[in-house]
Amino acid sequence: MLHAPARRPLRRVTALAALMTTTALLLTGCGASTEAKPAAEEPTTGVVIEHAHGSTNIVEKPKRIVALGWMSPDVVAALGENPVGIEEVWGAGESGYQPWFEEFVTEEYGETPEVIPYADEGPNYEAIKELKPDLILSLYSGITDVEYERLSEIAPTVPYIEGPWNPGTWQDMTRTIGKAMWQDEKAEELIGETEELIETLADEHPEFDDKTFVWGVALNEGATDLGVYLDYDPRVRITEELGFKSTPAMKSFFETAEGDNWYTGVSLENLDEVEADLFAAWAGSKDEGEYTVNNKIVARWQPIAAKSYVIYGDEAEASALSAPTVLSLQAMLPKYVDDLADALEGKPTISGK
Missing domain, CATH: 3.40.50.1980 (Nitrogenase molybdenum iron protein domain)
Known part of the structure; x- marks a missing residue:
């Protein structure tokens, strides 16, 4: 997933695709x-x-x-x-x-x-x-x-x-x-400015409060698992700071994660057991995002059926949230928040070429 070695081009790792990577044990x-x-x-x-x-x-x-x-x-x-x-x-x-x-x-x-x-x-x-x-x-x-x-x-x-x-x-x-x-x-000034931006954006969107979500990875063709991130991953943490709540299935995610991984996989057969109002993910391309939401099983999953999803097939957008900094968050958060708000209204986003 996004936490792959940064000195080399990103490559998928098994069904989950280890994107950018940080173990992002960002706690x-x-x-x-x-x-x-x-x-x-x-x-x-x-x-x-x-x-x-x-x-x-x-x-x-x-x-x-x-x-x-x-x-x-x-x-x-x-x-x-x-x-x-x-x-x-x-x-x-x-x-x-x-x-x-x-x-x-x-x-x-x-x-x-x-x-x-x-x-x-x-x-x-x-x-x-x-x-x-x-x-x-x-x-x-x-x-x-x-x-x-x-x-x-x-x-x-x-x-x-x-x-x-x-x-x-x-x-x-x-x-x-x-x-x-x-x-x-x-350094403290920069942290304060960025945390203030997050708080301001969260205050502007009370509809985010207590909505459940899953952050994951778009499907590769033929994949039988959907890659999902654990709650200490930066993407998940940022989304929670905006007011959302991680899926109640997070506990089961931890039970299936291996070692110090910051991600795991959910069998598509069990996807309907994962409660979520919204799905956010990164994809290798726009086509990959489209392939994911059109998968017959995924299409029946609650957030996809409701068109409440945000999938970034644009590398820069995915990178900005996956390895967040005081610069990338200032640049990306306003768009991310707008995309989340649209998704909750049934207006999904799939970006990329």
Whole structure:
């Protein structure tokens, strides 16, 4: 589903399609802390970020930042620095940039960062080194101990905090990167502004209150399961913050989920047992969305029969909600809310080419 490794093109994983990916256990804490690091003679005040591979000391406010994977580039730009380099990720257009990021950095800084070419395996160390970074951020990634060590030889590196593909909530990531950039206060301002937007949009739509929903994945041709997300997934959390309630079937979703997955599958034969007023999903294309709602079994399911569904076959729209940031939410939430409101009135959305 959307939480696939960001350095490679998205690909479906079995019947569920692991899109973008974060395990998005987006309820975990960021694990960042600040402390003084004594030097032999002259004490140097630094920021220390504790993470899954150890700890990283950032002794000076960074200016040349390489932001790898999803989410990090948005936060760096919003906090006042245009990254010197980013990786191309799923959901980026032909330019290599996600649209809200490209618009922001163009307006704010007058130029876009260099797009780091793909390497055969792991990070493109040579391309990163040529950018002369003083900080490398890779919070939404699956970098190994060896990769972390090699990146750290180039510049102080902050990888994932808790585990692979788990950046924490968008608030946590903003705070961690704010700490690393010596911009704690600005990070809190950005979080506050975005949370205020969510609250305002929710207040404008009291009809969302207590309506039940399922967030999932459009069907592949021949699929016998419908992919659905668990309640700690970012898409689900954002929708709940707007006033909706997760389906009462969420408990059964957890019972069938494997390991630390943030998604599971529901057999189409049992879909009628899943209570929901609305269905939201991403699709690989508009045709895939149409195929899903026209499936004979899915078409009889409550939210589909009522035409109460929103399916994003547009990569950028799906990406904005799947790996949310202070930039992507500001760009996408108003449209998402309008689409949800229309769906509750029986006016569905299926986007994409």
